[in-house]
Amino acid sequence: MRITGMRYGASILKLAGFPVPEVLNSGATFEEIEKLLEKRGKLVIKPIFYGGVGKKGKAGLVKIVNSVNEAMEAKRKLYFAEHTFHNENVVANGVTFEEFIPSEYEVYFNLNVSTITRRVNFTLSIDGGVDIEDLPPDRIVQGSFDVLTGLKNYHIIDALAKLNAPQEMVSALVRHLPKLWELYNDYGFTMIELNPIRMERVGKRLNAVGCDFKGMLDIDNPLADRLNLPAEIFETNLSEFEIEVNQLRTYQGQSDVAVINPEGTITSFMFGGGANSAATEILSDKTTISSDFGGNPPYEKMYNIARIVYDYWLEQSNVLLIIGGKANNTDIFVTFKAMFDALRDYFGKHSKKEIYVVAGRGGPNLIQGFAYARDILESLEIPYKFFGYDSSMIEVIQYVVDIDNWMIDNE
Structure with missing residues (x-):
């Protein structure tokens, strides 16, 4: 579940002692x-x-x-x-x-977990207040840290040094940015983003003030209940597809979906918050849905999710994407067997269409999962490409975009 703005963001940040207007x-x-x-x-x-x-x-x-x-x-x-x-x-x-917080500088900061390395990624820029994708690479620093050690002062100091940040900014950011990891870790977040953090001058020193908030919560994580958020923010106008998938929610395995573009040409199975954030951002309005099916879903649940997804979106899609990092507990063979059994059964009832399948995944029983998927796809004469966990998730998703563009151009 996503939260944006300071209506609830201010009270959430106060839990960590992060300054807010x-x-x-x-x-x-x-x-x-x-x-x-x-x-x-x-x-x-x-x-x-x-x-x-x-x-x-x-x-x-x-x-x-x-x-x-x-x-x-x-x-x-x-x-x-x-x-x-x-x-x-x-x-x-x-x-x-x-x-209103007057400031001389604005900062961007983001936290999310990598599903490839299982480390926590952070992104920092001293050119905040704009879309981060609009900035040149040399104005952004990306780093990571282990969940066991957490975000430390030296991570922030090193990142600010790479950005040649004014010295007067350093103290306030080193003091306050590590608090966001505590918030992330203690309350069930899968992503936290502040943009902008405005650097307010108080006397001779600068103070960091969080002026806009964006977060993604794992609402199946009991830690999220500690936020005591009102039920109203969970209320959205759900589509028939979202309602049907939500009925499959259980304690085992996530089934979070949101329709992004009903006219999209890429349909994605995303596993994990990192994959969800990266794929949703890069695919943008090319994707029919945003999803997170992590958490080791059992065969029956994953089969039914896949069946519903195919019934709603496969006919209009050029590319079917399965993307996630290196899982610790999710049995890749079980999830792949469920998804590709459902794909085989779908084409048993519907006429064949041109579609390209891309899978980028890692975790237990990966090779067995890829082998099973290969046998199904080759029996259906569907072209495919598989990527292992050591592949760049960003490059895999961009590859999917390129395939989709090629298919559109050659229709």
Whole structure:
């Protein structure tokens, strides 16, 4: 489940002691808004979208105001604002009034677990406040650390040195960024992103203030319950496909899905939060769905998930992608047997179509899984390519994009 914005992000960050601006919700009184405005002379007004909706700033849905009247006018315009994100039209459900934080620098920071190395990846840039993919590679540093040791001060110091960060930024970031690992580890997150962290000058020193929040929660992880989030943020307008798959949720194995583009041409089985983040980001509106089927799902569950996915999406797809890192506990043979048995049964009932299958995976019984998949695909005369766990997940996903583009160009 995805959470974006400071409506709940502020209270989540406070759990780790990470500095945040003061945030008022839609029901704030005229007097409360006026008092908050007096602190800085400006306010930031943002619409509230449930379900992890991003790109609000680019869409002109973030307003900076200088008076209470302007704040109330922005509230009126943004309260039920419409926004298109990943080809889905969404409607806001309220606004936040946020303290304006003046800053000389803005920082980007992201945490997520690599399903290849089982280490935690972090991404840091001192050019925050923009989409990270818009920055040149030399303005971004990526690193990793072991989950047993956690994120340490020296990880941050080394990364900032590579970026030639101003010395005055270092102390505040070294003091506060490791707190995000504690939050990640203690509350069931699979991804945390702050963009921007604004560097506010307090006296002669800078302080790091988290001004926007994005997170992905594993709602099957009992640690997530400790956040005490209200049920309303779990409420979304689910499609028939999402409802059908969600009915298969059990204690064993995840079955998290979201429709990204009903007209997409790549259908993906994603295993693990790292694979989900990478594939969803790179495939963008080419993918029909975003998913996470990790957690060692049993054969029957995985077969039924695959059956539903094929029934809804295979006919329109050029490429079927199975992507994940090196699993510790998931039996690759069992999951592959389920998915490819379902594929064989699908083509037993439907006419054959042109499709290309790409699988990038690692873990227990991988070779047996690949061999079983090979036999099914060759019997169906379906072209395929397999990648092992030592392959770059990013390059595998980009390979899928290139295949899809080629198939579209040669239709």
